[in-house]
Amino acid sequence: MKHTLSVLVENQPGVLSKVSGLFARRGFNIDSLAVGIAEDPTISRITIVVDGDDYIVEQVEKQLNKLIPVIKVKVLEPNRFISYELSLIKVGCNTKQRAELMKIAELMHAHIVDVSTTSLTFQFTDNDERTQTLISLLKPYGIKEIVRAGTLAIEKGPSTARKQTSESM
Amino acid sequence: MISGAEIMVKCLESEGVDLVFGYPGAAICPFYDYLSRSSIRHILVREEQNAAHAASGYARASGKPGVCIATSGPGATNLITGIATAYMDSIPLIAITGQVSSELLGRDVFQEADITGACEPFTKHSYLVKNTADLPRIFKEAFHIASTGRPGPVLIDVPVDMQTAEIQEFVYPQKANIIGYKPRTQGHAMQIKKALIAITEAQRPIICCGGGVVLAGARNELIAFAQNSGIPVVSTMMGIGVIPMDSRLYLGMIGMHGHANANRAMKEADLVILCGARVGDRAVSAPQQMAKKATIIHIDIDPAEIGKNMTAHIPIVGDIRLVLRELAEKVTNIVPEEWITCVLRYKEEYTPAGIPENGTGFVEPRSFIRALSQKMEDNAILVSDVGQNQIWAARNFNVKEGRFLTSGGLGTMGYALPAALGAKLAKPKRQVLCICGDGSFQMAMCELGTLCQNQIPVKIIVMQNDRLGMVWEIQTKKYKGHHIATQLSGSPDFVRLAQAYGIEAAYADCNDEAERLAAKMLASEHAFILVCRVNPDAPTI
Numbered sequence: 001m002k003h004t005l006s007v008l009v010e011n012q013p014g015v016l017s018k019v020s021g022l023f024a025r026r027g028f029n030i031d032s033l034a035v036g037i038a039e040d041p042t043i044s045r046i047t048i049v050v051d052g053d054d055y056i057v058e059q060v061e062k063q064l065n066k067l068i069p070v071i072k073v074k075v076l077e078p079n080r081f082i083s084y085e086l087s088l089i090k091v092g093c094n095t096k097q098r099a100e101l102m103k104i105a106e107l108m109h110a111h112i113v114d115v116s117t118t119s120l121t122f123q124f125t126d127n128d129e130r131t132q133t134l135i136s137l138l139k140p141y142g143i144k145e146i147v148r149a150g151t152l153a154i155e156k157g158p159s160t161a162r163k164q165t166s167e168s169m
Numbered sequence: 170m171i172s173g174a175e176i177m178v179k180c181l182e183s184e185g186v187d188l189v190f191g192y193p194g195a196a197i198c199p200f201y202d203y204l205s206r207s208s209i210r211h212i213l214v215r216e217e218q219n220a221a222h223a224a225s226g227y228a229r230a231s232g233k234p235g236v237c238i239a240t241s242g243p244g245a246t247n248l249i250t251g252i253a254t255a256y257m258d259s260i261p262l263i264a265i266t267g268q269v270s271s272e273l274l275g276r277d278v279f280q281e282a283d284i285t286g287a288c289e290p291f292t293k294h295s296y297l298v299k300n301t302a303d304l305p306r307i308f309k310e311a312f313h314i315a316s317t318g319r320p321g322p323v324l325i326d327v328p329v330d331m332q333t334a335e336i337q338e339f340v341y342p343q344k345a346n347i348i349g350y351k352p353r354t355q356g357h358a359m360q361i362k363k364a365l366i367a368i369t370e371a372q373r374p375i376i377c378c379g380g381g382v383v384l385a386g387a388r389n390e391l392i393a394f395a396q397n398s399g400i401p402v403v404s405t406m407m408g409i410g411v412i413p414m415d416s417r418l419y420l421g422m423i424g425m426h427g428h429a430n431a432n433r434a435m436k437e438a439d440l441v442i443l444c445g446a447r448v449g450d451r452a453v454s455a456p457q458q459m460a461k462k463a464t465i466i467h468i469d470i471d472p473a474e475i476g477k478n479m480t481a482h483i484p485i486v487g488d489i490r491l492v493l494r495e496l497a498e499k500v501t502n503i504v505p506e507e508w509i510t511c512v513l514r515y516k517e518e519y520t521p522a523g524i525p526e527n528g529t530g531f532v533e534p535r536s537f538i539r540a541l542s543q544k545m546e547d548n549a550i551l552v553s554d555v556g557q558n559q560i561w562a563a564r565n566f567n568v569k570e571g572r573f574l575t576s577g578g579l580g581t582m583g584y585a586l587p588a589a590l591g592a593k594l595a596k597p598k599r600q601v602l603c604i605c606g607d608g609s610f611q612m613a614m615c616e617l618g619t620l621c622q623n624q625i626p627v628k629i630i631v632m633q634n635d636r637l638g639m640v641w642e643i644q645t646k647k648y649k650g651h652h653i654a655t656q657l658s659g660s661p662d663f664v665r666l667a668q669a670y671g672i673e674a675a676y677a678d679c680n681d682e683a684e685r686l687a688a689k690m691l692a693s694e695h696a697f698i699l700v701c702r703v704n705p706d707a708p709t710i
Contacts, residue, residue, distance in 0.1 A: 059473070068294040
């Protein structure tokens with residue numbers, strides 16, 4: 001089962017390697033990982049999607065908490081958060097096909113962000129399932145390159161991963 | 170103006186460090202330059218790994234963090250086994266390494282190694298210093314992290330230019346403030362209440378004492394809890410020495426090489442109170458089966474240990490000293506008499522009447538260690554190596570008021586000699602006895618030079634069977650007697666080797682002789698090596 005974790009860490013060099021190294025040596029499987037600066041610039045947020053049972057998730061949470069630069073680990077409750085992933089997809093496209101591909105973009109709410117005589121690049125932000133749908137629709141045209149970022153997730157409603165941060169902001 | 174090197178020395182002084190172990194090299198020279206002007210004593214070891222083991226022995230015996238120092242590259246990588254050994258046994262250690270100049274980092278220059286990266290899995294935390302002004306904060310944090318919560322090694326890697334760079338002034342922080350590090354010490358009141366109810370309801374309760382009790386200095390609290398509750402106690406290897414072995418309700422060591430009666434009692438218990446024990450595979454072979462049959466109370470300062478190897482029904486996160494003190498105050502003795510009779514009967518039934526003689530011309534190691542333990546002072550520190558000698562020592566040496574130090578988690582051969590010299594420097598007035606096999610002794614025997622140079626009167630027993638005995642035994646039992654790479658011929662005459670160092674030494678080939686020489690060894694004011702000829706077929710248990 002997939003679990004999404006929101007991890008706040010001190011924004012300093014080497015922290016990401018500490019986190020990813022921990023996953024590797026304890027045999028935890030990372031599905032995706034995304035890092036960026038949080039609301040406080042001294043803090044980074046790592047969103048991790050882990051595949052594993054409850055035992056694994058409990059261990060991931062506890063072992064992450066043992067890392068000194070980790071400030072807070074929150075396992076997001078299923079259905080209580082929204083998540084998105086960003087994809088950039090470059091497709092082969094001649095002038096005749098361009099209109100068809102623009103239709104697909106419109107249908108899927110994808111953006112066309114680059115165009116040339118032989119290619120089109122889509123920018124798409126949604127969940128994994130919808131991204132797969134778009135990819136299957138584009139496949140017949142010849143996908144040249146796919147660039148996907150890790151999943152980002154945020155809790156629904158007013159709650160945050162780290163209460164103190166939201167109050168102090 | 171003050172240089173980084175001077176700041177490093179001042180930080181150590183501010184932490185009350187008076188003794189460090191190390192081996193210099195170019196990248197740590199600025200630090201050593203200032204160390205020469207400090208009152209801190211430096212013990213030059215013969216190989217860096219042993220600086221870490223010596224610091225670990227010092228830390229275990231003194232209760233303060235041990236400090237070891239090495240240069241960049243090979244100096245630093247040699248430390249790794251020592252750091253990992255300390256990590257597995259939760260020993261507070263500060264490892265300081267020199268590093269190549271910061272502008273050269275990552276260019277694979279002479280004696281460069283990514284030591285913070287390499288030590289990532291074996292350190293509680295590590296620092297690569299990027300700014301001289303950060304040094305005071307980093308040292309303050311390092312000592313705080315190493316010695317609080319679940320203790321462990323912290324590495325500080327200092328590029329040589331960070332040691333030579335100067336800043337305006339040195340101010341040592343009053344305290345460390347680390348946003349993501351706040352270990353919980355007070356046990357949750359509700360959980361303690363639940364534990365007390367479970368103890369009241371239990372028919373066959375047992376206390377399992379682990380190394381965490383030793384680390385927390387909770388010996389008196391555990392004894393009070395056991396006495397007030399009347400619950401029998403078993404110990405893991407790391408918990409040896411908390412309860413004197415001749416106590417009535419002490420049942421012995423559990424685990425693969427433990428006492429059969431202790432394992433049986435643990436298996437039949439309906440309530441297991443794990444105290445600072447991480448349920449390692451050598452201690453408990455089938456933890457989940459045990460958790461199905463018995464209620465498990467798990468007390469540990471590290472929340473990640475709870476539920477890692479065994480389901481805990483009543484977890485208590487906190488300082489075991491505080492938790493045990495509270496439990497000891499509130500518990501009442503209502504252990505059913507049948508259970509006590511039962512565990513005492515097992516203890517009697519499983520204890521062999523005597524140890525059989527195993528051939529003339531040999532010292533029988535188990536009976537010799539028992540006899541030796543009678544001769545030692547009550548507060549003696551026993552340091553064992555790894556292999557058969559470790560199990561002989563763990564099972565047969567009666568630790569009374571003293572300590573039993575060994576590499577329980579990582580099982581590092583060559584640990585004993587350097588750890589013993591560290592322990593002796595921490596407690597110069599106490600007897601420190603080091604027990605090795607001829608395999609493990611040869612891994613660290615270069616440190617005899619360190620003993621001589623610094624006149625450290627450690628007593629060493631080498632159990633010589635010309636075998637890597639424990640692996641030999643595994644090959645006999647599990648690999649149809651296909652013995653390979655376990656015959657240890659080519660060893661020097663250890664007595665003459667000792668004499669070459671100017672260390673007094675003697676051979677024993679029977680128990681009477683061994684006991685006579687042991688008395689002489691203990692009476693000596695100097696280091697002494699007693700080499701015991703042991704039958705290669707002498708069993709571990």
